Amino acid sequence: MSSKPILIVGGGPAGLAAAHSLASVGQKSILVEKMDSLGGTPIHSGYAKLVPSGEWAKDAIGGMVERVTGNKFITIKTGTTVSEFSGKAGNFSVKYSQGKGNSVASVVLCTGFTHFDSINKPEWGFGTYVDVVTTTQVEQMISSGQGVRRPSNGETPKRVAILLCVGSRDRQIGREWCSKICCSVSANLAMEIREELPDCHVYIYYMDIRTYGLLETKYYWKSQEEFKVKYIKARIAEVTSDGDKIIVKGEDTLVKRPITIPFDLVVHAIGMDPNVDNMLISSIFDVDLEPNGFIDRASAYGGVGASSRTGVFVAGSATGPETIDDSIAQGQAAAFSALAIANGQLAAVE
Amino acid sequence: MAIHEKHLIRPENIKTHDNLVIDGVDVSGHWSTFIETRVVTDYNEQLEEEIAALPGGEYIHRCWQCGSCTNACTVNAINPEFNPRYWIYLIRMGMESELLRDKEIIWQCVSCNKCTYACPRDVFPEGVMKATAHWLEMKEHTAPSNSTIFDEEFTRQVVQTGKIEDGRILMNFLKNSKQPLFQDWLIEMVKQMVWNLPVKYLFGMGWATLFQPKTRSWAKTRAAIEEHIAEEKAAERAALGLDPVE
Structure with missing residues (x-):
C-alpha cells in the first residue's frame, strides 16, 4: 500500500464511510472535520429516527463514528479545516488551519450541505411566530426526548401543518432543485407526531409528493393508511397569527377553494442548500461548482466520484441533495477511486 | 357593474344592497355589488372515519385522487356534477360543508361498479358512494330515499x-x-x-x-338476525356520534 495517506474532508456519513472503507483495505487516511466532533449534520443537527432505516441517528451514525475512532489507519483532525491545497494527483500538498501540513495522494470531499434558512421565506412566518418551526427543530424535539410541543407555551399541539418545499423548487429565491428527501422525512415526522400524540391531527401541504421508489409504501401510504395523516394539495400563500393560533392561508387546488385554517404548530420542511462554505472550498481545492452552487461532478461513467480536478473526488450531499444511505454509498465509491490514485493507477480514474 | 366570469361565482355569494349610502354617496343596487369570499375555515377531522365505519366506505383512505372513478362513471357522463373523486377528497379532508352542497346528487349513483374495476387502488368508489348516501340519511341531511x-x-x-x-x-x-x-x-x-x-x-x-x-321454525333464525342487525346499527350509529337507538 502507498505510503501517502488520502485526505477526507468532512466527517459526516460520506466521509465516515470513505475513511472506514480505506481503513478496511489497510489504506491510511486523514479525516478533517471543521466541527469539534464527528458525525456531520445528522448528529450536529440532532436528527431523530433516520429515513428509511428507522434507526436513531445517534445509534446509526454514532456507530459509524465509533468504528473510525481509534482506527490505526485513520488520523482524525477535528476542529480543523484545510487552508491551502496544491500539487498534482498522487502528490498533493495540504496545509491545515492548525497543526502541521503534509502530503496526500488524493482527496475525497465530503463537505455536505447546509439546511435552508427559513428566514428567507418571510411570508411563511418563521422568525415572526415562535410556533412556526422547521423539520430540524421537530427532529430535535423528538431526539431530545422532550416530545413535540408548541414553543410558545409548551403545550402539546392539537393540529400540526407541515409545509413541503420550503427552500426547494422555488425560483423566486433561486433554489430550483428538489431536495429529494423532505417528503419522506416529513411523512416520517408526521407519523412520529401521530404516534406520540394520537389526538393531534397532522396535515401535509404539498405541490407534489416525491416519496420516490420504495419510500412510496413505507412513508406516503403508511402515513395515510395507518396514521391518518392528511395530504392537501396546496402551496401556502401566507402564514399569519391571531395571537394564539397560526393561521395558514392558501388554495386547495383539488377543490379550487381558498383555505384559511388555524394550526397550533406549523413545520417548514426545509430543503438542502449548498454548503455555505462551497465558494471557499471551490477556491481552495480548485474544483468547479455546478450552477446551483453544489460541487460539480465529472462524468458519472469514468472515475467514480470525480470532480473537475483530477485526484479530487466528491461524495454525498456536497454534490447536491442526497440521502444518508446514498451518501454512504458514494463515500465508499469515491474512496475506491482515491485508492486507485494512491496506488499509482491514475489511468483507472481518468 | 358587470361581473366577468359570473358563472364561477356562487349566486348566494353575490351581495347587493337595494338602499345603501356610504359617506354620502348613494351606492344602491348594483353599485354596491360585492362578492363574499369562498373560504374553507375548518376541517371536520372525523368525517373520513365516519364514512369508513359504514359498509362500503372501508377503503376510502387508499384514494390518491387519480380520477379513474369519475372518468369511468356512468352518471358523470350524464351529469358532470356527479364526481366521486371530488367527494372522496372532501370526505378525506373533512370538508363537510362542501360535501353537503352536493347532498341531492350523491345518492344518484346507479351502482354499475365501473369505478370498482377502474380504480387502481381498490378504493371501491361505488361502496363509498353507498356509504356516503347512507351517512347523509343517518345524519338526517337527506330524507330516506x-x-x-x-x-x-x-x-x-x-x-x-x-x-x-x-x-x-x-x-x-x-x-x-x-x-x-x-x-x-x-x-x-x-x-x-x-x-x-x-x-x-x-x-x-x-x-x-x-x-x-x-x-318453518323461523323464530330462532329471526332472533339471531335481529340481534345481529341491532348490533351493526348500534355500531354504525356510535361511529357517527349518534344515539345508539334511532
Whole structure:
C-alpha cells in the first residue's frame, strides 16, 4: 500500500464511510472535520429516527463514528479545516488551519450541505411566530426526548401543518432543485407526531409528493393508511397569527377553494442548500461548482466520484441533495477511486 | 357593474344592497355589488372515519385522487356534477360543508361498479358512494330515499317471515313512500296478470298476501338476525356520534 495517506474532508456519513472503507483495505487516511466532533449534520443537527432505516441517528451514525475512532489507519483532525491545497494527483500538498501540513495522494470531499434558512421565506412566518418551526427543530424535539410541543407555551399541539418545499423548487429565491428527501422525512415526522400524540391531527401541504421508489409504501401510504395523516394539495400563500393560533392561508387546488385554517404548530420542511462554505472550498481545492452552487461532478461513467480536478473526488450531499444511505454509498465509491490514485493507477480514474 | 366570469361565482355569494349610502354617496343596487369570499375555515377531522365505519366506505383512505372513478362513471357522463373523486377528497379532508352542497346528487349513483374495476387502488368508489348516501340519511341531511324505503320493507319482511311476498312489499313500499296505491302501470299489470296467469298461481299469490306464510321454525333464525342487525346499527350509529337507538 502507498505510503501517502488520502485526505477526507468532512466527517459526516460520506466521509465516515470513505475513511472506514480505506481503513478496511489497510489504506491510511486523514479525516478533517471543521466541527469539534464527528458525525456531520445528522448528529450536529440532532436528527431523530433516520429515513428509511428507522434507526436513531445517534445509534446509526454514532456507530459509524465509533468504528473510525481509534482506527490505526485513520488520523482524525477535528476542529480543523484545510487552508491551502496544491500539487498534482498522487502528490498533493495540504496545509491545515492548525497543526502541521503534509502530503496526500488524493482527496475525497465530503463537505455536505447546509439546511435552508427559513428566514428567507418571510411570508411563511418563521422568525415572526415562535410556533412556526422547521423539520430540524421537530427532529430535535423528538431526539431530545422532550416530545413535540408548541414553543410558545409548551403545550402539546392539537393540529400540526407541515409545509413541503420550503427552500426547494422555488425560483423566486433561486433554489430550483428538489431536495429529494423532505417528503419522506416529513411523512416520517408526521407519523412520529401521530404516534406520540394520537389526538393531534397532522396535515401535509404539498405541490407534489416525491416519496420516490420504495419510500412510496413505507412513508406516503403508511402515513395515510395507518396514521391518518392528511395530504392537501396546496402551496401556502401566507402564514399569519391571531395571537394564539397560526393561521395558514392558501388554495386547495383539488377543490379550487381558498383555505384559511388555524394550526397550533406549523413545520417548514426545509430543503438542502449548498454548503455555505462551497465558494471557499471551490477556491481552495480548485474544483468547479455546478450552477446551483453544489460541487460539480465529472462524468458519472469514468472515475467514480470525480470532480473537475483530477485526484479530487466528491461524495454525498456536497454534490447536491442526497440521502444518508446514498451518501454512504458514494463515500465508499469515491474512496475506491482515491485508492486507485494512491496506488499509482491514475489511468483507472481518468 | 358587470361581473366577468359570473358563472364561477356562487349566486348566494353575490351581495347587493337595494338602499345603501356610504359617506354620502348613494351606492344602491348594483353599485354596491360585492362578492363574499369562498373560504374553507375548518376541517371536520372525523368525517373520513365516519364514512369508513359504514359498509362500503372501508377503503376510502387508499384514494390518491387519480380520477379513474369519475372518468369511468356512468352518471358523470350524464351529469358532470356527479364526481366521486371530488367527494372522496372532501370526505378525506373533512370538508363537510362542501360535501353537503352536493347532498341531492350523491345518492344518484346507479351502482354499475365501473369505478370498482377502474380504480387502481381498490378504493371501491361505488361502496363509498353507498356509504356516503347512507351517512347523509343517518345524519338526517337527506330524507330516506325511495330505495332506502324499499330496502327497509324488503328487509323487514325477510327478517319477520324468512320470505318475501311481492304484493305486500309493493303495497307497503308505496304506502311508506307516500305514493298512491293506484298507479296506472300497476293497475295495468294486475289486469294482465288476472287475464293471463293460471288460476292456481293467482290463488297462491292472493293467499300468501292475506296470510303471510312463514318459513318453518323461523323464530330462532329471526332472533339471531335481529340481534345481529341491532348490533351493526348500534355500531354504525356510535361511529357517527349518534344515539345508539334511532
